[in-house]
Amino acid sequence: MQMLAATPPTPSSSTAALPPLQDRTPEQLRAGMVVTVRGAGSADLAAARLIQDGAQFVARAAGTTLGLKTVEVNYAAADRQGALGLATFQGTEGWFALSQRSTTGILEGIQRLRTTPWAAWSEAERQAFIQGNETILHEAAHVTLDGYSSADVAKWRGANRDFEEGLSEVTTMHHIGAFMRDEFGVDIGDTSNRISQSVSAYTRFTERIERMVAMGTDGSEAAIAAAAARISDRVPADRRLEAIAQGIGDALGGPTAPPELIAEIAKTLPGFVAEKNGTRTHLMELQAALVDHAAGRPIDLAALLADGPEIDATPPRTNGFDPLD
Numbered sequence: 001m002q003m004l005a006a007t008p009p010t011p012s013s014s015t016a017a018l019p020p021l022q023d024r025t026p027e028q029l030r031a032g033m034v035v036t037v038r039g040a041g042s043a044d045l046a047a048a049r050l051i052q053d054g055a056q057f058v059a060r061a062a063g064t065t066l067g068l069k070t071v072e073v074n075y076a077a078a079d080r081q082g083a084l085g086l087a088t089f090q091g092t093e094g095w096f097a098l099s100q101r102s103t104t105g106i107l108e109g110i111q112r113l114r115t116t117p118w119a120a121w122s123e124a125e126r127q128a129f130i131q132g133n134e135t136i137l138h139e140a141a142h143v144t145l146d147g148y149s150s151a152d153v154a155k156w157r158g159a160n161r162d163f164e165e166g167l168s169e170v171t172t173m174h175h176i177g178a179f180m181r182d183e184f185g186v187d188i189g190d191t192s193n194r195i196s197q198s199v200s201a202y203t204r205f206t207e208r209i210e211r212m213v214a215m216g217t218d219g220s221e222a223a224i225a226a227a228a229a230r231i232s233d234r235v236p237a238d239r240r241l242e243a244i245a246q247g248i249g250d251a252l253g254g255p256t257a258p259p260e261l262i263a264e265i266a267k268t269l270p271g272f273v274a275e276k277n278g279t280r281t282h283l284m285e286l287q288a289a290l291v292d293h294a295a296g297r298p299i300d301l302a303a304l305l306a307d308g309p310e311i312d313a314t315p316p317r318t319n320g321f322d323p324l325d
């Protein structure tokens with residue numbers, strides 16, 4: 001069972017039997033479409049299918065269900081605010097919009113795949129297509145939850161927005177390579193992947209959140225991808241900090257890791273991601289204490305808990321009612 005635990009399920013199953021998107025028949029593109037795609041360019045069946053496939057990939061990777069109901073493509077309001085896409089819930093139904101820039105990248109890219117092998121594309125053409133696909137995965141991650149009741153969506157609206165953005169981006173970065181391979185049969189390669197990740201959205205949140213998610217794993221790419229997908233899209237939105245902290249506690253402290261240490265890590269995470277003074281030193285002390293605990297060395301729990309930085313009383317920025325970018 002150890003092998004199973006270390007190998008997360010490959011988030012491809014329904015598309016595995018199909019040819020790459022660019023080679024599918026109109027019937028194959030139409031079969032099983034449940035997402036409504038609107039806007040200029042939505043008549044392109046392949047683009048609509050790609051959007052649904054992307055959202056299903058994200059949900060499958062986390063082991064949950066599709067929350068997306070409606071997508072607007074060529075959404076100029078997103079471009080006007082400098083966003084590649086926007087996402088929110090309308091009632092309990094997921095909605096996202098792709099900017100004109102992202103839509104163009106996708107439409108041109110699908111067309112080009114039918115005439116020109118990926119290896120013959122310029123890097124500029126590759127990046128425009130990868131960025132369009134990353135936008136789909138990122139916005140889909142925003143509207144993918146463990147459940148879609150009014151209570152689930154209310155938790156999402158009240159959730160810490162730094163973590164919502166950071167986790168959506170971490171899952172996107174870790175899944176884009178597998179998604180492009182599954183969906184189009186192309187290998188985006190290390191250089192292309194590094195270029196897209198180097199300009200990735202929300203870099204500050206993303207890097208710190210990714211490191212904390214990785215602490216709860218064996219550090220392998222597959223394990224980080226699985227953990228990020230689970231915490232972003234499967235854990236209730238109001239329990240994500242605890243889930244990240246629990247992962248660190250389990251990995252470093254073992255099955256008897258003191259719950260007080262795990263709670264203190266969860267409490268410290270928002271300040272750490274927001275780069276508040278004292279938080280990184282405190283997290284280091286807490287993680288070292290977990291290792292000492294696992295090794296049977298004594299730890300001074302009371303001193304550790306008293307040693308934390310001042311917790312900023314400012315309430316966190318939440319998802320609220322404006323669409324997320």
Ligand SMILES: [Zn+2]
Pocket residue numbers: 138139142165168324325
């Ligand atoms: Zn976002």
